[in-house]
Amino acid sequence: MNIDLITCSEVKSVEGEPGNFGVSLVNHPRYIDPVKCTGCGECARHCPVTAVNQYNMKLDDRRATYIEYAQAVPLAFAIDTDSCIGCGLCENMCVAKAIEYDDKERESAIKVGSVILSAGSKGYDPSGLDFIGYEYPNVVTSEEFERILSASGPYFGHLMRPLDREEPKSIAWLQCVGSRDTNRCGNGYCSSVCCMYAVKEAMIAKEHAHGELDCAVFNMDMRTFGKDYEKYYLRAKDKDGVRFVKARVHTITEIPETGDLVVQFADETGMMKEETYNMVVLSVGLQVQPDAAALAERLGIELDKYNFADTDTFAPVATSRPGIYICGVLQGPKDIPGSITEASAAACLAGAELIEARGTDIPKVEVVEEIDVTGQEPRIGVFVCNCGINIGGIVDVPAVKDYAATLPYVVYTDENLFTCSQDTQEQIKEKIKEHKLNRVVVASCSPKTHEAMFMETLEACGINKYLFEMANIRNQDSWIHSKEPEIATKKAKDLVRMSVARAAALRTLKEKVVPINKQALVIGGGVAGMNAALSLGNQGFNTVLVEKEAELGGFSRKLHHTIEGDDIQAYLKKLADEVTGHDTIEVLTKARISGFEGFKGNFSTEVTLGTDNEKRKIDHGIFIVATGAGEYQPKEYLYKEDERVVTQVELSDILEKKGTDGLDSVVMIQCVGSRNDENVECSRICCQNAVKNALDIKKRNPDTQVYVLYRDIRTYGLLEDYYTEARKQGVIFIRFDQDAPPDVQPSSDGLLVTVKDHILQQNLEIRADLVALSAGMVAEDTQEMSGIMKLNRNPEGYFIEAHVKLRPVDMPSEGVFLCGTAHGPKLITETISQAQAAASRATTFLAKDAIKLSAITAKVDTDHCVKCLTCVRECPFGVPAFNVTEKLIEINEAICHGCGVCTSVCPRQTIQLSFYEDDQIISKIDALLEAEGM
Numbered sequence: 001m002n003i004d005l006i007t008c009s010e011v012k013s014v015e016g017e018p019g020n021f022g023v024s025l026v027n028h029p030r031y032i033d034p035v036k037c038t039g040c041g042e043c044a045r046h047c048p049v050t051a052v053n054q055y056n057m058k059l060d061d062r063r064a065t066y067i068e069y070a071q072a073v074p075l076a077f078a079i080d081t082d083s084c085i086g087c088g089l090c091e092n093m094c095v096a097k098a099i100e101y102d103d104k105e106r107e108s109a110i111k112v113g114s115v116i117l118s119a120g121s122k123g124y125d126p127s128g129l130d131f132i133g134y135e136y137p138n139v140v141t142s143e144e145f146e147r148i149l150s151a152s153g154p155y156f157g158h159l160m161r162p163l164d165r166e167e168p169k170s171i172a173w174l175q176c177v178g179s180r181d182t183n184r185c186g187n188g189y190c191s192s193v194c195c196m197y198a199v200k201e202a203m204i205a206k207e208h209a210h211g212e213l214d215c216a217v218f219n220m221d222m223r224t225f226g227k228d229y230e231k232y233y234l235r236a237k238d239k240d241g242v243r244f245v246k247a248r249v250h251t252i253t254e255i256p257e258t259g260d261l262v263v264q265f266a267d268e269t270g271m272m273k274e275e276t277y278n279m280v281v282l283s284v285g286l287q288v289q290p291d292a293a294a295l296a297e298r299l300g301i302e303l304d305k306y307n308f309a310d311t312d313t314f315a316p317v318a319t320s321r322p323g324i325y326i327c328g329v330l331q332g333p334k335d336i337p338g339s340i341t342e343a344s345a346a347a348c349l350a351g352a353e354l355i356e357a358r359g360t361d362i363p364k365v366e367v368v369e370e371i372d373v374t375g376q377e378p379r380i381g382v383f384v385c386n387c388g389i390n391i392g393g394i395v396d397v398p399a400v401k402d403y404a405a406t407l408p409y410v411v412y413t414d415e416n417l418f419t420c421s422q423d424t425q426e427q428i429k430e431k432i433k434e435h436k437l438n439r440v441v442v443a444s445c446s447p448k449t450h451e452a453m454f455m456e457t458l459e460a461c462g463i464n465k466y467l468f469e470m471a472n473i474r475n476q477d478s479w480i481h482s483k484e485p486e487i488a489t490k491k492a493k494d495l496v497r498m499s500v501a502r503a504a505a506l507r508t509l510k511e512k513v514v515p516i517n518k519q520a521l522v523i524g525g526g527v528a529g530m531n532a533a534l535s536l537g538n539q540g541f542n543t544v545l546v547e548k549e550a551e552l553g554g555f556s557r558k559l560h561h562t563i564e565g566d567d568i569q570a571y572l573k574k575l576a577d578e579v580t581g582h583d584t585i586e587v588l589t590k591a592r593i594s595g596f597e598g599f600k601g602n603f604s605t606e607v608t609l610g611t612d613n614e615k616r617k618i619d620h621g622i623f624i625v626a627t628g629a630g631e632y633q634p635k636e637y638l639y640k641e642d643e644r645v646v647t648q649v650e651l652s653d654i655l656e657k658k659g660t661d662g663l664d665s666v667v668m669i670q671c672v673g674s675r676n677d678e679n680v681e682c683s684r685i686c687c688q689n690a691v692k693n694a695l696d697i698k699k700r701n702p703d704t705q706v707y708v709l710y711r712d713i714r715t716y717g718l719l720e721d722y723y724t725e726a727r728k729q730g731v732i733f734i735r736f737d738q739d740a741p742p743d744v745q746p747s748s749d750g751l752l753v754t755v756k757d758h759i760l761q762q763n764l765e766i767r768a769d770l771v772a773l774s775a776g777m778v779a780e781d782t783q784e785m786s787g788i789m790k791l792n793r794n795p796e797g798y799f800i801e802a803h804v805k806l807r808p809v810d811m812p813s814e815g816v817f818l819c820g821t822a823h824g825p826k827l828i829t830e831t832i833s834q835a836q837a838a839a840s841r842a843t844t845f846l847a848k849d850a851i852k853l854s855a856i857t858a859k860v861d862t863d864h865c866v867k868c869l870t871c872v873r874e875c876p877f878g879v880p881a882f883n884v885t886e887k888l889i890e891i892n893e894a895i896c897h898g899c900g901v902c903t904s905v906c907p908r909q910t911i912q913l914s915f916y917e918d919d920q921i922i923s924k925i926d927a928l929l930e931a932e933g934m
Contacts, residue, residue: 002362005074007034010291012107014299018323018353019113029103032065034076036098038424039067040417041388043077043090043099051083053154057144059162060154065090070152070390075418113357114323114350117301117309118343119292121329124178124185124284132174132282133252137163138259139280142173142197149204151479159208161279163259168278170214171205172263173198174249179285179333180220180720189306190720191285192333195223198283199233202242216243216275218265221712225684226335227804227824228794230675246735246758247273252280268735268758286333299324308332308718313566316829317346317836325349333717337808338830344809345833348840352538358847371462373438378409378504381437382496383428385419385444387474392417394478396489400443403493407500411435419444425457432461439503443471443496466509466855466915471499494928501927505920509855514894516601517621518846521546523593523785524626526554527572527828528820528835530579532624535839537584541846544618545579546591546607548781552576554628555821558649560656562828563692563722588616596789599894600815601851622815622842625799626835627785629821632673632683632775637744644751644770645744647672648689651772655693660701667753667768668694669742670710674776676738681796683776684825687714690774691722691731698729706731707766709742709755734764744771777825790878791816798824809838813877813895817842856898861910862888871902871911 012024032043047063055068064083067076079090079099091099123143126134133139138161140148151157161168175198179191202215222244224233236242247265250272254261264274293307302310302320309319309326317325327342328334334342351358382404386392397415405413412435416424419442432440440463442454447470455465473492481488518541522533525547533545551557553576559568580587588607594615595606601621609616631649638645646654648668668690674683687710694706708726710733715723727733735758736742742755753766779797786793791811792800799818802810811818819838820831845851860871860880867889871880877897883890891902891911903913912918 007074008078009108011295011299014115014324021112021115021323023110023112023115025108025110027106027108029100029105030076031079031081031100031103032077033098033100034074036096037076038096038098038418038421039075039077039388040095040386041067041077042093042095045389046089046093048087048089049083049085051080056147056154057141059144059147070388075421113354114325115299116343116346116350117292117296117299117319117324117326117330118328118346119289119295119330121286121333122289124187124287126177126282126284129177129184131251132177132249133254133261133280134282136252136254136259136261136280137161138168138254138261138278139252139282141177142194142201142281142283145201145205145281146197149201149208157208159205159213161259166278167210168213169211170277171202171216171279171281172261172275172277173202173215173217173281173283174252174263175217175219175283177282177284178287182724187285187287187306188721188724189285189333189718190223190716191287192223192338192716193335194283194285195219195221196226196229196232196335198281199224199236199242201281203232203236203240206240206242214243214277215241216245216277218245218247218249218263220246220248221714223712223714223716225682225714225716226337227798228681230682231680234680269761270759286329288330292330296330301326304718306718313562313564313829314571314832316833317342317349323353336805340806341808341830341837342833344837344840345835348535348539348836348843351840351843352535355538355540368460368462370459370464371438372508373464373467374508376438378439379411379435379437380407380409380439380441380500380503381412381428381431381435382407382410382414382441382443382500383419383424384413384415384473384496385442386415386417387444387478388418391444391474391478391492394482394485394488395473395492396485399489400473400492400496404441404443404496404500407497409439409504410500412437420450420453425453428454428457429461432458432463438463439467439469439506441469441471441496441499441503443473443492443499445474446472464508467503467506469499469503469506471495494931497930498924498927501923502920505917505923506915509914511852511855512893513850513852514601515850516846516848517603517619518542519544519618519620520842520846521603521605521618521620521623522626523623524554524628524820524822525549525552525587525589526626526628526820527556527575528628528822528831529554529624529626530575531832531835532626532817532819532839532842533585534575534579534582535836536624536842536846537579537582539839539843539846541584541843543585544620545585545587546593547587547589548592550589552579552587552589555630556828558631558653559828560652561692561696563688563695563719568828593785593788599853599892600813601845602894603815622817622845624817624819624835624838624842625785625789625791625811625822626818626820626838627779627781627822629777629779629798629825632679632778634672634773634775636672637669637742637771637773638746638751639773642746642751644746644768645773646770647773647775648686648693649775651693651770652696654770655696655700660697660704663697663701663704663769665705665750665766665768666694666697666707666770666772667742667751667766668706668708668772668774669744669753670708670713670774671738672773672775673778675711679776679778679796682714682825684714685827686774686776688719688722688827690772691715691719691726693772694726694731695722695729698726698731702729707753707768708733709736709753710734711736711738734758777821779822782822789816796824798822809834809841815845853894854898856913856915857893857896858891858898858900858902858911858913859893860889860891861912864908865889865910866908868907870905870907874901874905876901 008028043065044063047065049064050061053062147153182188250264288307325346327346328339520543536543594608817838819834
């Protein structure tokens with residue numbers, strides 16, 4: 001409602017100041033009016049001209065009249081004028097009269113207060129590399145392989161190689177194509193995503209294969225540094241048989257008779273080897289699109305040497321031009337969770353400049369008074385969707401519509417090309433009123449994506465939204481039975497009959513409206529907590545910041561400089577001053593959470609203050625968890641037994657206070673406390689910490705010998721430049737195997753470190769004045785917090801987000817958000833953007849005056865409940881509780897998630913889930929069995 005979507009357009013210029021920008025747009029013609037277009041696909045079906053399908057990476061063709069993909073937004077077709085021959089067929093076939101052959105390029109202007117650049121990325125084009133065989137048909141890029149594996153791709157999800165459409169028996173992945181390569185492509189950075197998507201593609205390829213599939217990933221380092229990424233990598237390696245080969249690929253040649261590919265490579269020892277594969281996938285890196293770089297330059301945004309936006313370490317989403325923010329790969333290489341986090345962070349900073357105008361441009365929706373249909377006989381309307389060809393190309397939609405008209409209580413039926421289109425929504429409203437419908441069934445696609453929209457249509461007519469039912473005849477029918485139209489049609493009738501039966505059993509449900517307490521609570525006063533509090537304060541919300549220590553700063557108080565050279569202590573002082581001096585932020589130090597109750601929008605938290613244990617109650621609408629993490633205290637390598645063994649954090653202290661005096665030789669050992677049986681995950685920060693300290697040592701004393709003993713160097717993104725610089729400065733990197741870790745022994749002449757060199761395949765003994773352990777990170781305070789506030793944790797002790805990719809800063813419970821190292825190990829730059837993202841998500845909640853609580857909640861029949869406490873034990877959210885005073889089970893509907901677990905486990909069936917009550921579910925089962933005569 002408050003988003004204007006302007007497609008086929010690009011920004012020409014941005015003039016003005018923050019809060020008052022004038023943006024000039026160039027609007028390119030699409031030759032089909034997106035407002036009139038219903039997305040039916042008739043134009044494309046009758047178009048006689050084919051063109052190369054760019055969306056499927058040129059692996060198949062599309063029509064000159066086309067839509068990029070089935071879920072495109074807006075769902076409207078366009079005409080490719082480079083391919084169109086102007087025959088006029090599409091115009092003749094278009095019932096909606098949406099074709100506009102005379103559409104022209106034009107310019108327009110809009111006024112905005114802030115600008116966010118999220119221009120995305122482009123996969124590296126390997127055609128200029130003559131040694132990796134991209135000219136051979138069976139050598140494809142990772143982007144092309146993604147489309148091959150996709151159900152909507154050129155081969156409909158079947159694993160095939162392009163040359164002969166045969167299923168491969170062996171596939172090799174080549175990593176770092178277009179990344180970590182200053183010689184051939186100039187992209188010295190790591191693209192951050194390639195290792196994980198190669199693992200993912202190998203795993204999916206194995207799932208799609210009909211027999212044994214040999215998958216080999218040729219790599220320099222496996223950089224699975226994200227949260228739970230290491231577990232996925234180990235699953236692929238240890239359980240699913242994906243081979244990971246440490247190697248440098250020399251050349252790829254084709255065997256002409258078979259199309260197979262010979263991969264020649266140097267293994268870890270430097271020996272040349274070769275293996276033959278049916279197919280090769282090039283894991284291409286990410287780079288900024290040329291037009292995105294040109295746009296940034298037009299707007300006066302400073303770029304780095306790789307054309308990424310040049311941002312400050314402590315302001316990761318702010319560009320060099322005030323009021324213009326950035327997110328996604330244009331800021332630097334990153335994966336989906338990082339992009340989504342930065343998008344919310346950019347929205348937070350942009351929104352802070354617009355708080356005076358918040359909500360002023362949003363149109364007011366007139367609420368229609370609900371019609372009381374209690375006691376009325378069901379009058380059901382059934383609307384069957386063609387969904388373009390998604391459903392109508394398989395299912396006999398007219399037959400389903402006619403069948404629906406014969407079902408009990410059905411008084412009106414209709415079929416539509418796209419039931420979700422705005423035009424059809426208006427038609428449904430008219431039919432509801434005309435035929436006095438009090439129940440509606442839509443037979444179309446997934447309720448997950450469209451149910452809310454159809455419910456709003458009912459509400460616009462004064463019909464309770466819970467008198468709506470969907471039959472998913474696309475995902476559960478036409479897509480599954482695409483080769484069996486008769487079976488698909490029969491199943492569609494079954495699904496519609498079941499939905500109609502349930503619709504007749506539906507009852508009106510009332511949603512409670514509760515006001516939102518517009519105060520926020522932030523738990524943790526480190527970099528994450530302070531940034532989250534400051535961002536909320538800048539949005540105009542009163543915020544209470546709770547910190548257990550006597551001063552703010554958290555673990556960062558022990559740090560000195562970032563790898564980029566920025567002063568962390570100066571930043572902490574500035575940040576703390578801004579927080580403590582902010583009008584809307586209250587800081588409570590020496591404070592701990594001791595009690596908690598309530599629900600989204602209306603939480604109440606008890607805080608214990610100071611040494612006197614004074615109790616204070618804080619009422620708030622949301623809370624953000626930013627409890628942080630600390631450094632693992634090693635039990636390995638003589639730590640705490642020999643003062644010459646320190647952690648990287650302690651080494652940075654030594655360098656800051658004493659420099660390199662007495663340090664002729666320093667050995668650093670990676671993955672201490674990480675990537676082991678006790679802590680499977682990668683701690684993400686350790687490699688850059690080692691490289692940072694190694695460079696500092698070399699800068700202070702170039703003659704000091706520095707050795708880094710590692711398993712995989714994980715300097716992802718732009719950190720790769722520092723790894724490259726360390727090697728140039730003479731830092732020696734030696735790889736060791738997990739099964740043969742280094743050995744550290746004391747001696748009178750220093751510490752003796754023994755490690756097996758992977759090239760020489762012999763043990764090396766290094767004398768060291770100091771051994772620095774790259775200790776991993778461990779979560780702090782999460783066990784206590786988890787128990788008090790009922791927050792879920794993973795086995796490593798970090799709090800769990802709602803969705804690892806799509807909701808990285810939300811927690812499963814609404815109104816609860818997460819940021820910083822309480823979520824998982826991360827750099828300061830990532831912590832700052834995640835804190836701002838959490839504040840942004842919290843702002844979307846706090847900006848409302850009130851919320852509606854879902855009516856889909858569990859209710860207990862206390863008269864027949866035997867108080868067995870099964871529901872109390874089984875509820876994943878801890879909602880059912882035993883009232884000791886009243887001696888009965890209570891379910892707080894305000895915090896019930898409507899998951900139905902308690903309903904399913906109740907042995908006496910005394911708990912019912914509204915909208916999914918027993919009779920409503922049984923009615924569907926009975927309706928299904930009617931056709932079978934059972």
